[in-house]
Amino acid sequence: MSSLGRISFPTFLEPQISQASDGEHGGPAPCYSIPFPRNEGVIHRTTISNRLAALLPPSREYHNAALWGLGGSGKTQIALDYAYRRCYDDPACSVFWVHADSETSFTQNYKSIARKLGLPESLSGKDLLMNVRAGIEGNRCWLLVIDNADNLQLFGVRNVLRIKDQDQAEDTALNLSEFIPRGPVGTVLWISRDKEIGSIVGARRAIEVTRMVEDEALELLKTVGDIGNDELDGAPELLAELGCFPLALSQAATFRRKMSITIREYLSRLANRRKRWNVLQTSAHDPYRRQGLTNSILKTWDTSVEQIRQENEVVFDILHILAFLDNQNISFEILHQAVTRRNKWIRDDGEKDKNDSEDEYDKEGSSEDDSDGEVEEEALWVAARLQQLSFLQPRASKDSRTYEMNKLVQEAVLYALTDKDRRKDQVRYSRLALWVVADLLPNNGPGYWEGWASLPATYRGQRKYKETTKINTQGLALQRDILGERDSETMQNIDTRRDILWAGDSTMR
């Protein structure tokens, strides 16, 4: 008989645990502590699910593995599906779920597990955490999902790509890893936005969750948006526009459904530069994500960006410089030059950036104090860290290192810069981006801006029409900013920034 028939699961949003004696299995009944209802409309991502099932078989041994990827890529949904299957397939298996984005939420979740396990209310601090660990280990069969383990410092992971002066702070912090239950039986499934989770479970046990394949993405759109086969006009364009990215698609589908508009009407909002960010920044309720946190595609990565800022300001600055450039074909040269320009700006303490003088553009002086080897090293680890957080992807290229930046992430980074408190940053990063591109152009001096024409020409020669259009458009817009209308209002005009991207994108359609 299928185990599905024997267990009925309540639909609950709060963690719920039951533990009582169960004659049928000859021991205490299993506990269930899953913070989300089962997603009955889950889209099965078979490649990932199969890999996960292979790494975490329902055996009576100890196993661990991890899912990692960009926020909103669908990690929690895959884990949720796995957790419910384990419940159904093995009625004796207890399932626990904790959110580990901070020590506070981890402790709170352990506290509620302690209560349901019948541990003394008086337990607190390390005693509480240790007793819950022992309580979980005491089960004959258990699964623990550690969700949102995005800040791996909490688990004692020292990222070699982090700046050195943080080592001391890490030493004094509580290391939560000692409270994670271990073998000889049990399963631990980690979920993180950071690829470095591989240093906890082993690199080969960490599965990357990226965008969906087209068929899955279409299915998600239909299911969440309640869209019939006769209403799919424009669907391929929408999938392309949102990069088959699950959170963006589910938000779009919900928005479309609530507004009772067609996919084409939704697309036309995205195509309208004034409406686009209004649509993308909305945050619709999603029962399968934590309540009280934003689901907006323009804000969901803010915490990751803030984490980068705290970790390493070089990576943070380069991310923002790249946001102003074409998201594709980011050569290592560009990264290298971005680090050079950024370091120069830091050395000058931002003075040149502030005084707005005509001769501030100083190509010759751009790398005066930097040893080339050091800059190269720095650029390499900036690229590595951004890849670990899925903000940058390597692109196949025969003879050079080339990257691509996620287009939605790029837009989210630019969106955050439109905050009125960040206008200075907006100006600074756009200028640094301009300098980087200008440094790499073959032509400088009186005919300097002709360089803008020569780069697209090179691309045209290679039949890279997308790049040609983008470089032309961005170059013209930046040229207008710096040379044409260089009053501060123009530089600080948000819409100008949006125009740059917008014009680049819309000409590609």
Ligand SMILES: Nc1ncnc2c1ncn2[C@@H]1O[C@H](COP(=O)(O)OP(=O)(O)OP(=O)(O)O)[C@@H](O)[C@H]1O
């Ligand atoms: N396989 C799926 N089936 C159905 N919907 C999905 C699936 N994957 C993702 N979604 C939709 O996308 C949303 C975002 O997915 P999810 O919360 O799993 O992302 P995540 O990678 O865990 O993000 P975060 O790092 O922010 O926690 C889900 O709430 C759901 O609406």
Ligand SMILES: [Mg+2]
């Ligand atoms: Mg999640």
